[in-house]
Amino acid sequence: RERLALSRSVIREVFRRREALLSTDMGADARFDPTRTAARGEIKSVMCAPLVRDGRVIGVIQLDTRARSRAFTRGDLDLLNAVALQCAIAIGNARAYKRRQEYSRNLVYLARAMQRLSSSLDRERICRDTVKASCSLLGCTKGSLLLRSEPGGPLQLVYAVGMSREVVRRVRGRPAGERFAQRVVDTGEPLLVTRLSELGSGECPPPDPEQAGRYATESFVIVPIFASGDPAAGRGRTIGALCVTDKISRGVFHGNDQELLQILASQAGAALTNAELYEKATVDTLTRVYVRRHFMQQLEEAVANARYGGGGAPLSLILIDIDHFKSVNDVHGHLAGDAVLRTVGRLLKREVRTGMICGRYGGEEFCLLGPGLDAEAAASVAERLRGVIAAHEFRVPGGLGLRRTASFGVAQHLPGESASALIARADRALYEAKREGRNRVVIASERPPSGRHRSPASEPESPR
Structure with a gap:
């Protein structure tokens, strides 16, 4: 335990200074906690080198020796720095390859999800599939889709994943999104928050008592939904917002997540526009049944x-x-x-x-x-x-x-x-x-009536 505590202090020092550290005699080194004498008595010498990738410390390599006759030298530290450099490059490449693989898988899933959305003219199904695809795509446990009840009207919750039935029942049909979602719809700009606590007091609305304890993380992404499905071209009105939060990994969202979510939201906007046009052509505006x-x-x-x-x-x-x-x-x-x-x-x-x-x-x-x-x-x-x-x-x-x-x-x-x-x-x-x-x-009898059947308005009012 003493040795572990000492290792942590060395690693913290390397992370803080962002440079390699060499101690040829731990017992006489004043840079470390003097209470760790037991550990110092066991460890003669220690050296530690940071793994730096793109200007950021992503890890540390630490070596120590108990041999009293052998202490690490400056040459040993130079060699460790060279090894650390190669390790950082290898780890960075592996992570980049993993991200590319994950991004490629996400693009394949995104293409399939977009195909499902474009093939549907059912508004409820489009909303449901959009939220579920968003959560699956980004590995989230919570997602929601809010739409304006009418052009320029308030936002209303249409579909949600990860919320209790009581919450959905209480929120659905009521104006919602006075906080971040409303801001996204009003400005037409996406919002990516890695940690809610990092927002300034002017950016962060006051806490909502109804949402206390509802979310496991402080990171979320909200993107606008445009009627045209093409926000880059600046066409179409903003009709709603797509929100995701609480990654399964408990990690934070990044730019790639926002990009993928915006692509999906754009397709959802196009699908909802098509569904609206289809409804206008097929549904009676007064009775809401088919024309x-x-x-x-x-x-x-x-x-x-x-x-x-x-x-x-x-x-x-x-x-x-x-x-x-x-x-x-x-x-x-x-x-x-x-x-x-x-x-x-x-x-x-x-x-x-x-x-x-x-x-x-x-x-x-x-x-x-x-x-x-x-x-x-x-x-x-x-x-x-x-x-x-x-x-x-x-x-x-x-x-x-x-x-x-x-x-x-x-x-x-x-x-x-x-x-x-x-x-x-x-x-x-x-x-x-x-x-x-x-x-x-x-x-009706199975015998067809003689003559032509009447139209709805051809009979006199009396039998009607």
């Missing part, structure tokens, strides 16, 4: 698959019409009608089975496509939705609560049947539900 054109494309593909390669799996279509909807607009105004339509769209998206496709067929009519559902299963879904809508109180402007019901027509795809024929049978079933008193579910 009729996109729904019909999905229906045509599903029917073609059922006709030519579906393997016998059933396919059903449900048409939905809000009962007496015209009276809502006439009595309470079109804003009230919009509120009812918006709520019905939300209820349908919340209640339908996974894999079902929901769209707005026209006006107050909605449509559901059920791959894998036969007529009875689809009717069961429709009956549940009918009950949900009938039991719901629709809040409209002015605080008024309205009650509304809906009618449902269900049709299962028949062998060889076209999409238009399937719609015609479901439409006829919906008409029958209206004629029989509304607020009910009717399953």
